[in-house]
Structures are given as structure tokens and as C-alpha cells.
Amino acid sequence: MDGQENEQRGVEGEERPATARRRGLALGRRGAGRTGRRRGLRAVGMTLAVLVVTLAGVVIGVLAGARVSTDIGPFQADLTLAPATTGSTTVDIPPLGALLLDSHDGPTHLTVELGALDQGRTEALLDDPASISRASQTAVEDVREGVMRLGLRTVASAVLVTLLLAALVFRDTRRTAWAGTLALLVTAGSLGTAAATMRPQAIEEPRYEGLLVNAPAIVGDARRIANDYTRYAEQLQRLVGNVSQLYTTVSSLPVYEPAADTTRVLHVSDMHLNPAGWQLIRTVVEQFGIDVVIDTGDITDWGSEPEASYVGSIGLLKKPYVYIRGNHDSGRTAAAVARQPNAIVLSNSTTTVAGLTIAGIGDPRFTPDKSTSPAGSGLTKQVADQLIDTGEQLAATVRSSPRPVNIAMVHDPASAGPLSGTCPLVLAGHTHHRQVSKLPQQPGQMPTQLMVQGSTGGAGLRGLEGEKPTPLSMSVLYFDEDKLLQAYDDITVGGTGQAQVNLERHVVEDPKAGPSVPVTPTPTR
Structure with missing residues (x-):
């Protein structure tokens, strides 16, 4: 019995170490499995961390440095890139609003903010009409060069910020290098996608925000207007030459010969930002020996x-420039005009220039988003009363003037009525249609003539909408030694597509007889 028990114990003793070894091997395998899983999870977590840090670095880098x-x-512009869910472009034109373009695909949004006009380059454009066409061609190159610099700056900024952020978070060279490489791939890939999917035709189908919502109704089809204006710029030099020929012809006419002491006034109005108007004004000022330029408003849109830079050409005329504000001109516009060395801005006030005493008052409205309508049509009673009140204010100023007023200036002819009998001549604009009439007068009052000018800027871009573009209009007024109107040349x-210049000379036989009649129409080709 005892022998059998000892033998059994020996067998059990031999089995115990084997079982223990098997159990140890199983436990080792389970531990290795758990360690492998931990390492896998740790690798996945580190990969995700690198991705998060990379994306954060790219976003911060783009927002901080993607600007040139x-x-x-002639514009000074700021170009910026920002991350976005869909690719697009915004062209900001403060304070008018923005154009939204579906220009490309990819997670990038481009913003082009047009700032102030450079006065030197703007004056160069105005002086040389051919440079307008060249500027439209070089603008594409300007944009392309700016976008290329913006792309390089964006990549550099995104990679640099990502490297700095990864170095602070991981404190590991290899992980920092991976984050920087990934940032380079993400940024370059996004910009490459935008470049590969660029749609230049998107500029023809913009969406508008702000005041520019009115742009489609104002300027019509952009491509047609651009084509029309290009043709107009090509015709401009020939038109200016025709104006010079007109002066040569008219000077020899026996109908009216200006005396040596004649004062010549050029009446312009409603320029509406048309650069072509300045070239014609300068030519007429030089060829007709103009002493004073009178502008009855709406010099801007x-x-x-x-737009204030547009008025810089006033100083180039080297002649006194008397101006009143139109309903498209702001107080900022009037201030810009007043800064010109030869300009005089009248605001219910008088001035004496070249022996002429001139009174003027600006339009009481500021309605740049409204289209022009003929005086008296479509006016509410409130607006009509406002315009008449403006005329009454100026009439009171004219009556109280220590010197007799020779010319009164209002923008809208609807303000002219109260000026009847206060002065011999009232000049106006606003309607874009030239008209001469005699204001109703009371018995014993002096006769007052109202001369409404057309648009010296051809109504700006509005003038290109119709089949018959609005012509550019101005008048030369001749005053004798007593500062009475003796004659005028219209x-x-x-307009665009019509290479023709016409001049009609009118002689005022008797200032008390009312409106004159055209005497010698002189057309040119």
C-alpha cells in the first residue's frame, strides 16, 4: 500500500511542473497579445494626433499668413485665402458690396478686396485712352501674379505653423517631420485642386451682394458693355480730333464773333465716372479758351x-472749376472735389470767378441706387416739395447777395422754379437730356433762362444699355462785358458706335426775348 501511494505521489509530482509550464506559456501569450494591442492602439492614437495637429497647423497657418x-x-488690392467647404471667390468692393463667383472646386475660398485707386495710375489711364485697353489686359496678369504669390505664401505659412505646433506638442523630431510633410501635401493638394478646376467663365455669371445687387439692372450685360466700351476707347482719339476741327470751323463763322473781353464758360454735368469725359473736357477747355468750368453735379455714380480718386482730373484743367453736388454724389465726393486746388464747391453759397458771380446749391437727396428720371416725373409730393424748398433756399441767397448774381446752379431742374426773376440764367443737369426754356415770370421780373445740360459722361455705364447709347454733351457759354449771355455752342x-461730333451755335439776339433758336448747325463725321 505504501509503495503504491509513493508511486502515485511521484507521478503527480512530475505532472505539476508540466502543468505549470503550460499555464505560464498561456499567460505569456495572452500578455503578448495585450501588449501588441496596446502598441497598435497607441500607433493609431499617435497617427490621429499627428493628423489633428497637422490640420490645426494648416488652418492656423492659412488664416494667419495667407494674405498678400x-x-x-489702378486698384490696390488685398488677396486672402481661407479654408472652406466649397471653392469660391468673393470680390469685395467697399462700400458697394461684393461679387460672388463659383470659380473653382476644393476646400479653399479666395477673397479679393479692392481698395483705393492709385491716383498716379488712374490719371495715366485718363490721360491715355488707349491705356484703358492695355490695363484690362494686364489686369489678368496682375491677378495671376498675385494669386501665385498668395499660393506660395500660403504653403510656406501652413507648413511653418504646423512644424512649430508639432514640435511643441510631440517634442519628437520624427513626428514633427511627418506633420510638416503632411501639411505640405494637404496645402499643395488643395491649391492644386483649385488651380486644376479653375473656371474663368465664372466672372460672367456673378452673384451680387450689397448695393451691387442693382448692378445687373444698371449696367446690363457685362460682356456687351465691355465690348462697347473697348470700341468707344478706340474711337476717342478721332472724336477729340473732330472737336478740334469744330473749333477751327466755328471760329470763322460770321454769325457770332466773340469779343476780346468775352468770358467763356464750359457747362458740364452728370459725368458718372466716365473717363472719356475728362479727355473731351480738356480738349474743349484748350481749344475754346475756356475761362471757367461749371459742373452741375453727379460727377460719380x-x-x-x-470713386473720389476720379475727381483728381479737375486739377489738371488749370481753370476754375465750380461744382455743386448731385443726387449721386456724397458729402465725401464734395470734399474730394473741394481738395482740388482750382475747385470751388457751392453749398447754398456764392462765388465770383472771372467777373461772374455764381450761386449754387447741391441736390438735397443722396440716392445713388436710384435710376435717373426726368424732372417732375415719378416724384412723390415729399420729394417734389424738398426740391422746391432747395430752390427757395438758393433764391433767398441770391437776393441777399451783395453783388448781382449772373448764374445760379441747381442739379435737378425741378428746383429752378423759385429762382425765376432772381438772376438771368439758371444751369441744371440730372435729366441727361439737353433742354433750354424760359422760367415763368411775374410782371416786372427780369426774364430767367433755364439751361439743362445733357450728360457729359454719356450717363456712364447706364448710357451703354440701350440700342442708341447716350451721347456726351457739354456747352460753351459766351458772356459779354456786362456778364450777359450772348451765345452758346452745344x-x-x-455715343458708343457713333463716331460723330456735332456742334450747334445759338445766338441770343435779345436776352429778354426768351429761349434762342439754333442758327448754324455744324455736323462732322
């Missing part, structure tokens, strides 16, 4: 700060 300033034609330059 560049010149686009929206009265915005970028100059009309055909």
Missing part, C-alpha cells in the same frame, strides 16, 4: 471712397 497685397490695374459727341 498687390496692384490690379455711388459717392464711394474709391457740343454733342456721339
